[in-house]
Amino acid sequence: MEIKVEAVTFHYPSGVLALNEVNVTVGAGETVAVVGENGAGKTTLARHLNGLLRPQSGEVWIGDWNTRQKSVASLSRRVAYVFQNPDDQLFARTVWDEVAFGPRNLGGTPQQVETDVRAALERCGLLDAVGRHPYDLPAAERKFVAIAAALAMRTPVVILDEPTTGLDAGGVERLGALVEGLKQEGRTALTITHDLDFCAAHFERVVVMSEGRILGDGPARQVLREAALLQQAHVRPPQLIALAMALGFPTSPMTVPEFLADYRRYTSQRSSPQ
């Protein structure tokens, strides 16, 4: 489902200008990472997509719905939002009830709810935890409960706000597999992240924000190499691209095998290393 943000401006009541005439269109099934410094407006932008915030000027479209004309509850049929801090999101007494809350409210049959909840828990590796209280789980697992709750809604759009925060290598890998799953299903996925390695591994397009504006927007391979642009937004190229640049390669390797192929190609003419 397509997302259209048209000339959106937003001030918080404190007077902070968080979004300044932001325009961005995300096509159906696209995976997009929004990166930029702390306070750039990334979360404010994301919260406009599920109606938690409404534009003070401009419009936000989710498919053919204008968010001004829809409640947060209605928008939750199209957009699932995973909060930066799972503790802002979790409230039920068991993992099962937490994940089932959304599907039940969408009015599915008990059988449908059961199927959706089970599928989401399985994808997040939480089937063993269904009876646990979310707050008895470690922070990283709570994050996956929040993600499962979003997936169980089976929305065409999923937003992940800093999903890698506090996750170890295994957790980031699980998360990457979930994003790949969303891609395969043709869902639109938008993430906010400072982890550009995660971004390079799983997202096709990168939007760079700074001070409420979009500084850059394009294919990940291209944007993640623009060191000066990234630096303006207080982020930096992912490790493999940084290494390729340091070695003078004109490429944007996104995986270790890609780096290795570049290394082979650009060093083969020379005599010997070191």
Place this chain on the structure above:
Amino acid sequence: MIEVHGFSFTYAGTATPALRDVDLKVPKGQLCAIVGPNGAGKSTLCYALAGFVPHFFRGELKGQVRVGDRNVPDTPLPELSGEIGLVFQNPFNQITGARFTVLEEVAFGLENLGVPRAEILDRANEALRLTGLGSLGDRSPYALSGGQQQRLAIASMLAMRPRLLVLDEPTSQLDPAGTEALFTHLRDLTSSGSMTVVLTEHKLEWVATFAHRAVVLAAGQIVADGEPREVLASPAMEALGIRPTYYTQAARAAVASGLAPDGRGRPLPVTLEQAAEFLRWR
């Protein structure tokens, strides 16, 4: 500065110890990074160093935790608060909610220590500047973004100038520029001997660039301890659930396919600088 000896801790209501027989000595002026997978006991170690274990989080404890000349489990938290600072993983657990502005929030701890007013302002403003919040002193803590709140939690503790600063995943929500600025500052504070720092961190590149030492925790036990590059480039890390940096992975792949010579006894690179040096053809 820190002497942990034979320390084990099991949280009340749980069966498995979060830490098991931990021995750790950290000299004054060291920047010591604790790495390990989720659930390894990193936060528990942070709490134990700062006295939150066992004074706030109850449980069964064995062994000793000494910081300076105090035995932490025997010292009430208020007595520790001027000397040991703890930055929580989730800044929301730390922001007092009792102050209206960012500047007041940073000043709160100093007011409670009875620091003179002029000095409070100097120290609070300096801490805000160091954490990149210099222009946001008048804002409500609740009008900050997630990453800015994390900066505020760090600033509040920096302003206290504790002898030991413990930070639990302090950079999880910081942008890379903010992360680098924080690590640079912590390295300066420790290298000048004015502070000892223990922090937990998942991003190994920063640990290898800035920490004096890396300690690896897994399942409640210390399984590796030493010079960061040597520890973090070790092939043993992956089995422990710690992913090497892409710099290490790229170098390892280049060596394995015969494109680069092995390190001739040198550890594989962990940082960009090390990797570029390791892989550059001359």
